[in-house]
Amino acid sequence: MHSIGVVQPQSRHFDQPLPLRSGATLSAYTLVYETYGTLNAQASNAVLVCHALNASHHVAGRYENEERSEGWWDNLVGPGKPLDTDRFFVIGVNNLGSCFGSTGPMHVNPATGRPYGADFPVVTVEDWVDAQARLIDALGIGQLAAVIGGSLGGMQALSWTLRHPRRVRHCIAVASAPNLSAQNIAFNEVARRAITTDPDFHGGHFYDRGVAPARGLRVARMIGHITYLSDDSMAAKFGRELRNGGLGYTTQDIEFQIESYLRHQGEKFSEYFDANTYLLITRALDYFDPAAAHGGDLSAAFAPARDNRFLIVSFTTDWRFAPARSRELVKALVDNRIVVSYAEIDAPHGHDAFLLDDARYHALLRAYFDRIAAQAGAPSQGAR
Amino acid sequence: MSERRDLELIAELVPPGSHVLDLGCGDGELLAHLTSRRGCTGYGVEIADANIPRCVQRGVQVIQLNLEDGLALFGDRSFDVVLQLDTLQHLRNTERMLQETARVGRIGVVSFPNFAHWPNRLSVARGRMPVTKTLPYQWYDTPNIRVGTFADFDQLARRNGLRILDAFGLHRGAPVRHWPNLRASVAVFRFERAAVPA
Numbered sequence: 257m258h259s260i261g262v263v264q265p266q267s268r269h270f271d272q273p274l275p276l277r278s279g280a281t282l283s284a285y286t287l288v289y290e291t292y293g294t295l296n297a298q299a300s301n302a303v304l305v306c307h308a309l310n311a312s313h314h315v316a317g318r319y320e321n322e323e324r325s326e327g328w329w330d331n332l333v334g335p336g337k338p339l340d341t342d343r344f345f346v347i348g349v350n351n352l353g354s355c356f357g358s359t360g361p362m363h364v365n366p367a368t369g370r371p372y373g374a375d376f377p378v379v380t381v382e383d384w385v386d387a388q389a390r391l392i393d394a395l396g397i398g399q400l401a402a403v404i405g406g407s408l409g410g411m412q413a414l415s416w417t418l419r420h421p422r423r424v425r426h427c428i429a430v431a432s433a434p435n436l437s438a439q440n441i442a443f444n445e446v447a448r449r450a451i452t453t454d455p456d457f458h459g460g461h462f463y464d465r466g467v468a469p470a471r472g473l474r475v476a477r478m479i480g481h482i483t484y485l486s487d488d489s490m491a492a493k494f495g496r497e498l499r500n501g502g503l504g505y506t507t508q509d510i511e512f513q514i515e516s517y518l519r520h521q522g523e524k525f526s527e528y529f530d531a532n533t534y535l536l537i538t539r540a541l542d543y544f545d546p547a548a549a550h551g552g553d554l555s556a557a558f559a560p561a562r563d564n565r566f567l568i569v570s571f572t573t574d575w576r577f578a579p580a581r582s583r584e585l586v587k588a589l590v591d592n593r594i595v596v597s598y599a600e601i602d603a604p605h606g607h608d609a610f611l612l613d614d615a616r617y618h619a620l621l622r623a624y625f626d627r628i629a630a631q632a633g634a635p636s637q638g639a640r
Numbered sequence: 641m642s643e644r645r646d647l648e649l650i651a652e653l654v655p656p657g658s659h660v661l662d663l664g665c666g667d668g669e670l671l672a673h674l675t676s677r678r679g680c681t682g683y684g685v686e687i688a689d690a691n692i693p694r695c696v697q698r699g700v701q702v703i704q705l706n707l708e709d710g711l712a713l714f715g716d717r718s719f720d721v722v723l724q725l726d727t728l729q730h731l732r733n734t735e736r737m738l739q740e741t742a743r744v745g746r747i748g749v750v751s752f753p754n755f756a757h758w759p760n761r762l763s764v765a766r767g768r769m770p771v772t773k774t775l776p777y778q779w780y781d782t783p784n785i786r787v788g789t790f791a792d793f794d795q796l797a798r799r800n801g802l803r804i805l806d807a808f809g810l811h812r813g814a815p816v817r818h819w820p821n822l823r824a825s826v827a828v829f830r831f832e833r834a835a836v837p838a
Contacts, residue, residue, distance in 0.1 A: 567696070586703060587713045590683065593659065598703045599692045616689050623693040 259326065260334040260341055263317030265290050265357065268394055274352075274387055277543075280377040283366065287391050288357030289313045289349040292333065293341035295397070300632045302345045302397045304388060304424075305329060306405030306412035309480070309537050310529060312356035315348035316341070331613040338622035343629045344401065349391055351384045351412075353537065355530035362463055362530060373532060374460020381408070381544045385415045389423060401632045402426035402625075406610035407577065408537070411544045414585070417561035418546055426628055427561075428621070430569040431610040433581035434554050434588070435545035440576065443483055444538040447476035451531045460532050469531045474522030476534055481521050486573035486606030490514065547588075554584060555591035566596040567624050569617065571609040597624075645813030646826070647673060650725060653749050653806070653830050654678060658720035661745060663707055663737075664727030667691050668700030675700070682719060685711075707731055714744040725751045726826075729784040735796065742802055742833040754809060754820070754827040756789035761822075774825040790821040797831055806830040 267288045274282040290313050295302060305315045307328070316333035319325040333339045333346055350358040353376060361376040368375075392400065403424050405413040410432025417427045436444070451457060454472030462468055494514040503511065510516045550556035566589055570582035579600050589596040601617045603609040609617070647670055654660060656678045662671050665684025668691070674680035683701045686692060695702035705713065708731060722745030724737070729752045731737050741748045753774045754760075763770035769779040777784065788796075790809060797804055809816035809824020816824035 583705075583713060590703075590713060591715060591718070593681065595701055596683075596703070597692075597696055597701050598705075600704045602689065616693075620693045620696060623697040626697065627699055 258335060259330055260292050260317040262320045263290055263292065263314075263327070264319075265313060267357065268391060270387075270390055270394075272390070274383070274390075276377055276383045277380045278378050282352065282359070282377060285352060285359035285387070286357075287349055287352075287359075287387060289347060289391060290315065290317075290327075291348075291395075292316055292346045293344050295345040295395070296632075299397050300399070300401060301343065301629070302347060302392070302395070302400050303339060303628075304392065304400050304403045304416075305333065305339075305346060305348045306384075306388070306403065306409035307348065307351065308405070308407040308409045309534075309541070310525070311409075312354065313348040313350040313358075314356075315346065328611065331611075332618065332621065338618050339404070339625055340629075344625070344632075347391075347395070349388055351379070351537075352387055353379045353533060353540075355528075355533040360530070361460070361532035361536070371461075371463040373463060376532060376536065378539055379536060380540050381411050381415050382419060384540070385412055385419050388412070388416075389420050392423065398423070400424040401628050402428060404428035404430070405432070406430040407432060407607065408541055408544075411541075415544075415546065417564040417566075418557065421560050421562075421564055424564065425631070426565045426567070426624075428567045428569070428624065429582075429585065431571055431574055431577050431582075431607055432568075432585070433577040434547060434584050436542055437581075441542050443479060444542055447479050448535055448538060450475035450479070451534060454531075457531060460535070462531070468526075470526040473526040473529060473531050473534060474519070477522045477525035477529070478518040481518060483576045484606060484608045486575065486604060488573060489605050489608075492604070493517075554588040558588045558592050558594065561589075562592055562594055564594065566594060567620075568596060568598045569601060569610075569620065570599075571601050571603045571606070571617075573604055574607045574609065576607040643813075646810055649810065649813075649815060650723070650749065650751065650828070651678060653828075654680060654721050654723070656680070658682070659718075660721045660723060661685065661714065661719040662723045662725070663711075663741065664724065664730075665691075665695065665700070665702060668695035668698055668702060670723070670725070671695075671700045672698050707737060708733060710736070711740040711744050716743055717746055719745040721745055721747045721749060723749050725749070726753075728752045729786045729788070732785065734786050735800065738796065738802070739800055742800070742831070747805070747830060747832050748802070749828070749830050750793070751810070751826055751828045752788065752793070753784065754790045754824050755787045756791065756821045757811075757825045758822050772825065790824065790827040793827060793829055797829060801834045802831040803834040804829060804831045 269286045311328040314327045316327040316330045335342050350356045361372045365372040403413045403416045410429035413427045413429045416424045451472035454469030456467040457469040497513040546557040547554040570579040586598045603614045658680050660680050660682035662684040665686050671684050722741045760770040807829045809820030810826040811824045
């Protein structure tokens, strides 16, 4: 079991306008993506990996001459790994509005000749999925063997079965939820306010001023990061450990190691992430609510997915999208007699567990992809 | 092997093509059998981590839940048959679980070790708790927190307004229809919820 090695992103331009849920239209756009493995002759072994808030199309492998450039799900995707690139053709695609290459707020708005900034249209999970479907068309894939994602990526995987149910067989939604709770939205709103009240934000049009609301972005990331970890994992990692061994009786300097850690996370994040993208993606999270169009009836919402097969996974210590939220999804599927399996992984790491390589979690995904491979006519593991 | 025979005997209680809920499905063996041999559909419910990938591997739909938390996930009468095999004796809230079983299924099938099987009676008469093939644990480390008999279950079922459609014992892979309370190591009940009187 090793990494897939050096990979390269690709990009594809689309001239056909994309109608958005808001009623606006994106007249033309570019999607950046990566693929790993080989598409078989029947094009039946393709798996789409959807990314969450702060990730990208770079799912696995590393970039040439770049230290520590492994993809965000490299522990899952690669030769001999649970999502085995010797059997599957794996696609990672960067979503619209992102800051990692696909058309986003820092790109030039053809209508004005200036960067979109705050004028980039508000995009939703459904819009992303529609754009992904066009990329799948362009790659010559009629039906995906599976779509998989964690957190916000899981919401995209779910949305695939509602918008394009016949274009995907299996949906794997990890650490996800049928919508955001008031508490989830509240955390997002605090993060957004941190960004929009930064004096360097300039209403979202800061690119041509040569500044960026890095302070706001740092605080936004600190808040977000708290929700990704469990109380237990924070206690285990930091506890009440002091940075300098004793109290300094200061209100503004770092006293506790957890403060130092969060500031470091915020600092790193603000160096590579875009403020407008953060606003857009948190809004896409807020808006996701497939039951809303059915009077809040999630079971009715999943009726179109009756022929799809699902694996739903949650983590016991995830309080951002707690197991109860995944059980709502399972209930909606069971009500429709849809094929679904559900696992509640007893992992200590909170929401972040979906990115880690807990043995039970990965054994489950391996078993599930084994089944998919058998159905997709992909070579069996070990027989390569 | 008698366990295999038990499984087949239980499977015969499930009408072909039924939508089945198997509570405490283990590694999914029975559901796989019901799916491939009797054209059934449905889900297993299981708590043990190690059994989840085993079910997934053999293509059995499994939902990881603690039965002590109830069956809120499942709607009233949403299954043709609810199976609860060798599970009831591990649950704290036995009676509520039985009511839930009757709520979500049209037919319930329950099996559990029969404590009144004669070797068990003999053992208790000698002053010691039984340790047998069906009850293989010492009294201090048994996961069976409820010990009941064929006759006890019959009473409990009636008390909860369940109509018993069939009841028999199992011993060494064979059904026991005469004196099951004495002669069978395992009790099997097939029941439905009695119609609510108008």
